[in-house]
Amino acid sequence: MNDYQKEQLETLRMVRQHLASVSETGREKLRAMISPYLGFRSEVADFSAAHFGETCTRNCYESKLSACCSKDGIITFFADVAVNVLMSGADALDTLEDVLQKPNTGFKCVYLGETGCLWQVKPIVCEMFLCDAAMRRASEADPACEAEWKALETRKKGFAWPDRPVVFDALERFFMDAGYRSPLMYLHNSPGLLRVKQKSMEKGTYTHEG
Numbered sequence: 001m002n003d004y005q006k007e008q009l010e011t012l013r014m015v016r017q018h019l020a021s022v023s024e025t026g027r028e029k030l031r032a033m034i035s036p037y038l039g040f041r042s043e044v045a046d047f048s049a050a051h052f053g054e055t056c057t058r059n060c061y062e063s064k065l066s067a068c069c070s071k072d073g074i075i076t077f078f079a080d081v082a083v084n085v086l087m088s089g090a091d092a093l094d095t096l097e098d099v100l101q102k103p104n105t106g107f108k109c110v111y112l113g114e115t116g117c118l119w120q121v122k123p124i125v126c127e128m129f130l131c132d133a134a135m136r137r138a139s140e141a142d143p144a145c146e147a148e149w150k151a152l153e154t155r156k157k158g159f160a161w162p163d164r165p166v167v168f169d170a171l172e173r174f175f176m177d178a179g180y181r182s183p184l185m186y187l188h189n190s191p192g193l194l195r196v197k198q199k200s201m202e203k204g205t206y207t208h209e210g
Contacts, residue, residue, distance in 0.1 A: 001101055005110060009100040011078065011182045015085045016093060018178055027086065030174070034083055037159045037167050044127055044152055051145050052130065074109055077160065078184040079168035080123040082175070088120040128156060162187050162197040169197075 001009070019027060085093060096111070096118055104110040111118045117126065130149065139146050160168045172185045187193050 001103070005100045005104065007183060008076065008081075008110075009097060011076075011081050011184050012085070012093070012096060012100070014180055014182060015081050015175070018175060018180060019082075019085055030082075030171075031086055033170065034086065034167055037083070038087070038121070040152075040155060040159065041121060041124075041127060044156075047148065047152065048127075048130075051142065051149075074111070074123060075125045076123045076184060077125075077168055077186055078175070078182050079160070079171040079187075080121075080125075081184065082171045084119050084121045092118070092120055124156065124160060128153065162193055163200040 019030075022030075099110055099113075099118065135146055135149065158164070159166055162169050166187075169187045172188050175182075176185070176188065183189065187197070
């Protein structure tokens with residue numbers, strides 16, 4: 001188990017441990033909080049399947065040339081882990097714990113199984129990863145595709161970019177208030193993202209609107 005896997009495993013176990021202590025009512029409140037985000041993710045998944053699914057599967061996954069899934073590990077936010085735990089059953093989460101404890105000697109991401117990603121709700125970085133070649137092919141078939149994708153990328157910021165109160169920040173805070181800390185809490189650890197938040201507060205633009 002390398003350092004990446006250890007960090008991922010510790011965070012996964014932390015999230016599972018805390019959520020197991022939260023009442024069902026509390027978990028339902030969390031699911032309600034992430035509901036708009038899940039709706040957005042569903043739109044992104046449908047759009048990607050319609051415009052990029054066949055191209056990405058054939059040219060990247062099956063060829064083993066993917067610039068994303070061929071990495072040893074991918075960037076995950078703490079909120080990615082929390083959302084996935086909230087939306088996954090125990091067996092699926094046990095599977096993630098198992099793979100994280102095994103040496104990853106293959107060409108692929110540790111989370112990539114025989115039938116695809118092992119996450120129920122994959123990390124946002126993976127969901128929104130798109131190479132230039134795939135976009136060119138999709139735009140040739142549908143000229144409006146690129147503009148629609150850029151609109152989705154803009155909407156993503158409304159969940160993960162801390163120039164306003166966002167759900168990724170709120171999920172980190174929920175666990176921090178209970179005494180938990182993780183290096184994956186980038187919205188509270190990353191100097192760059194903290195500067196974004198601070199500048200927005202100074203400008204008075206850190207609001208729920210926008």
